[in-house]
Amino acid sequence: MKDLLPFFPLNVVVFPNQKLNLHVFEPRYKELLNDCLNNKSNFCIPSYVMNKIEYGTEMQLLEVDKWYNDGRADIKTIGKRVVKINSMNNPYQDKQYAMGEVSYIENIDNGDVLLRQKIKESLKALFDLMEVEPIEVADDFDVFSIAHKIGLSKESEYELLRLTEERKRQRFLLDHLKVIIPKLKDVQNAKSRIKMNGHFTKYDPLEF
Numbered sequence: 001m002k003d004l005l006p007f008f009p010l011n012v013v014v015f016p017n018q019k020l021n022l023h024v025f026e027p028r029y030k031e032l033l034n035d036c037l038n039n040k041s042n043f044c045i046p047s048y049v050m051n052k053i054e055y056g057t058e059m060q061l062l063e064v065d066k067w068y069n070d071g072r073a074d075i076k077t078i079g080k081r082v083v084k085i086n087s088m089n090n091p092y093q094d095k096q097y098a099m100g101e102v103s104y105i106e107n108i109d110n111g112d113v114l115l116r117q118k119i120k121e122s123l124k125a126l127f128d129l130m131e132v133e134p135i136e137v138a139d140d141f142d143v144f145s146i147a148h149k150i151g152l153s154k155e156s157e158y159e160l161l162r163l164t165e166e167r168k169r170q171r172f173l174l175d176h177l178k179v180i181i182p183k184l185k186d187v188q189n190a191k192s193r194i195k196m197n198g199h200f201t202k203y204d205p206l207e208f
Contacts, residue, residue: 005044005058006032007088007098013047013157014057015144016107018079020045021065025072028096033073035095036061044102046085049158057161058083058104081105082161111142111166119143119170122177126150129184143169152176 008029014020024033036043046056058080066074083102092099120137123146127134135149147160156176163169 002086002101002103004099005042005083005102006035006092006095007044007046007056007090007100008032008059009046009048009053009056009098011048011154012045013049013154013161014045014059014079015147015157015161016057016079016081017144018148019062020059020077020079022075022077023072024075028091030071030073031095032097033061033064033075037064042080044083044085044100045079046088046100047158047161049154053085053088055105055158055162056083056085056102057081058102082107082164105164108165109142111170115167115170115174116141119173119177122174122181123150125181126177126184129181142166143173147173150177151180 008022012020024030032043035041042058042060044056045059046053059077060080062076062078064073064075082105084105086101086103088098088100090098123137124134135146137146143160143166147157150173152160160169160172163172
């Protein structure tokens, strides 16, 4: 399925069901906001990552939290579906903002229970090492719901956005955790060695 959507390009990655608050201040995006309100339509946030725009997220406007006298606004939105950007016209016809044709990416919900459990165990190890309060994770969580909370780079988030199967996203996340957890352990070990520096330490003698 293809559609024509207004574009609000940002250097961010927005996942489906993620809530995002935005401050609208540029004239072109004030116009976009008013058009979405008048037409009760959605818009698209194309993710400008790695110096290109190829994928993004269809966004639904939940509410305008605050209007300012000069037309600026604080709005609340939520991600709906991942889209592939097929074309971009900037500006579009008589509008100040860009629009383009998008294709909606089908999400295959084939998450694996065992992979989900491995992710939960790895997350516990991650937050223990970081010495921070662990995030709340539902038993039936999907990867998109936690992806912003585990230290992925923007480029990795973008790669995750492009994956169409939940099982592939689970494996992607596990691969990330398998890399970062040993690094954090090395940091913790280094901190321990630094703290020991200058202290008397009893070593067992080596036998030759």
